[in-house]
Amino acid sequence: CQHHLLRIKSQDCNTSSAEMAQWPSFVIITLAVALYWFYQSSELSQDELTRYSRNGSFINHRGHAIFYRVANTLQPYNQGQRAQNAPQRSTSANIPNTSCALLLLHGYPSSSFDFVTLLQPLQQQAKALNCSTVLAPDLLGFGLSDKPRQWNYSIHEQADVAESVCESMGVTTVYILAHDYGVTVAQELMAREQNRQSQGRVPGTAGLSLRGVILLNGGLVSDTHRPTLAQQVLVRLPWLASSVPFVAMQRTVKKTLGSAGFDGEDDWIRDLWRLAQHKGGLGGMGILLHYMTDRKTQRSRWLGALQWAAKEETRLPFGILNGPEDPVSGQHMIDHVVKLVPDLDRRHLVVSLGQGIGHWPLQEAPEQVIQHLARVLNSS
Numbered sequence: 001c002q003h004h005l006l007r008i009k010s011q012d013c014n015t016s017s018a019e020m021a022q023w024p025s026f027v028i029i030t031l032a033v034a035l036y037w038f039y040q041s042s043e044l045s046q047d048e049l050t051r052y053s054r055n056g057s058f059i060n061h062r063g064h065a066i067f068y069r070v071a072n073t074l075q076p077y078n079q080g081q082r083a084q085n086a087p088q089r090s091t092s093a094n095i096p097n098t099s100c101a102l103l104l105l106h107g108y109p110s111s112s113f114d115f116v117t118l119l120q121p122l123q124q125q126a127k128a129l130n131c132s133t134v135l136a137p138d139l140l141g142f143g144l145s146d147k148p149r150q151w152n153y154s155i156h157e158q159a160d161v162a163e164s165v166c167e168s169m170g171v172t173t174v175y176i177l178a179h180d181y182g183v184t185v186a187q188e189l190m191a192r193e194q195n196r197q198s199q200g201r202v203p204g205t206a207g208l209s210l211r212g213v214i215l216l217n218g219g220l221v222s223d224t225h226r227p228t229l230a231q232q233v234l235v236r237l238p239w240l241a242s243s244v245p246f247v248a249m250q251r252t253v254k255k256t257l258g259s260a261g262f263d264g265e266d267d268w269i270r271d272l273w274r275l276a277q278h279k280g281g282l283g284g285m286g287i288l289l290h291y292m293t294d295r296k297t298q299r300s301r302w303l304g305a306l307q308w309a310a311k312e313e314t315r316l317p318f319g320i321l322n323g324p325e326d327p328v329s330g331q332h333m334i335d336h337v338v339k340l341v342p343d344l345d346r347r348h349l350v351v352s353l354g355q356g357i358g359h360w361p362l363q364e365a366p367e368q369v370i371q372h373l374a375r376v377l378n379s380s
Contacts, residue, residue, distance in 0.1 A: 052113065052275075053144060059168045061161055067144035068137035068165045069112045071123040100131035100211070101171040103162065107180025107218075109249075109285050111143025111275045112136035114179065114362050121370045122177070129175055129211070129377060137165045139185070141288050147281040155294045159188040166208055175212040175317075175377055177369075179362060180329070183218020184291055188298075190305035212317035212377040213309060216361050216369065217329045220320075221303055222295040224336045226328050228252050244282060246273050258325035260356030262364050303340060310343035319376035320350045321369060323357035330358070 056069040102122060104115045115122065115136050126134050138145040139158045162185060166174060178186035193210045219225035230244070230252045250269050257265065276282050295302070309318045324331035331352070338345040351372050353365045361369050 052116075056112075056144075059165060061140065061164045064140060064146035064148060066137060066140060066146070066161055066165060067112070068135055069115075069119075070136075070169075071119045071126075071134040072132060097130050097173070098132040099171055100129070100173040101133040101135045101166060101169065101175075102126040102129065102131055103166065103171075103174040103176050103208075104134065104136040105162065105176065105178035105182025105185050106136070106139065106142065107182055108288060108291070109142070109276045110180075110272050111138045113143065113271060113275055114360075118362065118366055118370065125370065125374055125377070126175075128374070131173075131175065133169060133171065135165060135169060135171065135174075137162060139181075141281065141284055143275050144278060147279045147284050149284055149287065151287065153284075153288050153290045155184050155188050155291050155298070158185045159192070162189065163208055171208075173209045173211055175214075176210065177214045177216070177373060178218065179216040180218050180359070181291060183215045183220065184295060184302065186213060186215060186218075187220070187302040187305050190309055191301050194305055194308045210316060213319075214373050214376055215320045217321075217323050217326050217359050219295055219329050220306060220333060220337050221340065222292070222299055224333050225292070225295065226332070227289075227292060228256065228328065244285070246270070249273050249276070256326060256328055256359035258323055258356045258358030258364055260364065265363070268363055306337070306341050307343070310341050310347065310349055312343070312347065317377050317379050318349055319372065320344065321353055321361060321372055322350065323353050323359060323361050323364060324355065325357060326359035328359055 053067065055071070056067055058065045058067050060066075102125065104112065104122070106112055106114050119134060119136075122134050126132075140161050141147045141151070141153055166172070176186050176189065189208060190210065190213060192207055196207055230248065250266075250273070253269050253272065254265075276285065308314055309316050320334070320337075322330065322334050324334075326333075334350055334352075338350065344350050353361055353368050357364045357368075
């Protein structure tokens, strides 16, 4: 009997040893699969980079390469179209003004790629506004632009980037369509225009002349901006950004979408992730959150720009389009801002894009964005 018990124990030990021997293989396979899914999402392939950059170009801004996409209204939009710097000014009333552009400013953590499916209707809208060009830059630290780690990334700097891109194209007059982070950049450009107008604009002086502005789901004031949990962590521990996996970004972005969702949202999030990773840029996502500090320190200046734009006597075509289900800058933001800027409500300058729409109207409600953009800007 004792011999029998010893044999059973021996068999149990052998079984346990065999199971334990399988663990290293299991762990290795699991890690390999995880790393595969992490890295296969992390970088754009050369073909994808080529397709994305084909109708764009680069300028040098203070030693850093800034990418921008172009759609020219003087010819039909096509994927092979390339940027042409400093075009000649038009003298014919029948030809779009080559010193005028529709300027597209993207959000965080995305890029000009957010506008890619809307370039054709936006090109048509620019032509209706007598502008020759649609310009969509990747701001410094985003998309295909350079992503220096030792950099301030202030909103003032990003406004300078937008002005530099326009200057490189010979553009002096713009209509602006801005989303999220780009909204804050637009507010700085509005503040600059407000200052120039109050001081009396001198012909030939630096700076963009604004003809109209549309803002989409941005943190208009810092008071009610609700950053995501990931942003709250990264603003305190920016060094963690380089280790954020795709699934974490996917989960965060999905939480900011409205309940209606949209077709192809997973593919779009993967593209967003890949462009964020380009040039090792994911590691800088925490540093880019400097804009949250800027919104607090520049609150008075940028709120003043909103109040100025909303005044009837300013005569600036202006509108705010909002996805109300946005947990970051949705209906709660609008309810607060209209109290600070009563003219927004009085003049019906705020449009709710309806239930089911969240933080990303360009993807969730593109037809509505184009419709309202045409209505507001064509009132100029």
